[in-house]
Amino acid sequence: MWRRVTSLSPVMSTSKPTSLDQAASGFKIWRSSFSTETPTLVKDGTTSFKERNPFITFVLGGPGSGKGTQCQKIVETFGFKHLSAGELLRREIESNSEHWSQMLNTIKEGRIVPSEVTVRLIQQEMESSDSNKFLIDGFPRTEENRIAFEQLIGLEPNVVLFFDCPEEEMVKRVLNRNQGRVDDNIDTVKKRLKVFEILNLPVIDYYSKRGKLCKINAVGTEDEIFEKVRPIFSACAGK
């Protein structure tokens, strides 16, 4: 048996990040069915993922701010491995994996899937990749996500990109996205914008204080925005 919180109001009424995240995911029972043991970091029996010293970029911004679009350009120009947390979750749902219906409902309602699930999917992708440069798109979405990643993977991002976009523009882009997503409708977008403001902005603020944040004005053409992104990676890639 599991229970789902259907109202956004608990998200709005408390200020503690951990309880906020629990309210946002609404899966206390589901959450408890996942192990919190630190998974092994050994990839091939000799080298742990951490020892590979990967370059990790978190890509943040509200729904429709252009994260995925800019990630594609970064991949083309700088050869990163792109991991979209949302895509990994959608793939899990499509493959009818355990808890697929809870994940689908969470996404439909614009809430956040438990950290254990998302971090495990990201970890599997990173560990099995030949690349050592990662763009983690749309994660971490909460302080609890951030802490779970740091604890389970044992690493922090090298850089955090934040695509800063006005709400009106984000809504317009999401409603025109036309990819058949269950969350690209006005009701879910409104909820996602609230979740972004309450749960994701504190993560952005955290990285700003750590001196890791690159804030990019996400208004303009895709190419104009990429010209602001390019110098961030040129310095280390020599391009």
Ligand SMILES: Nc1ncnc2c1ncn2[C@@H]1O[C@H](COP(=O)(O)OP(=O)(O)O)[C@@H](O)[C@H]1O
């Ligand atoms: N700079 C831009 N100007 C106008 N539309 C954009 C821009 N960047 C992306 N889009 C479009 O907006 C929608 C959302 O972009 P996407 O990259 O999926 O955002 P996110 O991953 O942040 O939700 C897509 O249909 C995309 O083609």
Ligand SMILES: O=c1ccn([C@@H]2O[C@H](COP(=O)(O)OP(=O)(O)O)[C@@H](O)[C@H]2O)c(=O)[nH]1
């Ligand atoms: O770390 C994550 C990333 C995504 N999601 C869920 O997946 C949805 C879609 O995420 P995605 O990043 O694909 O959306 P985008 O911001 O690109 O529109 C989010 O609203 C959440 O419900 C989540 O729970 N945890």
Ligand SMILES: [Mg+2]
């Ligand atoms: Mg996206």
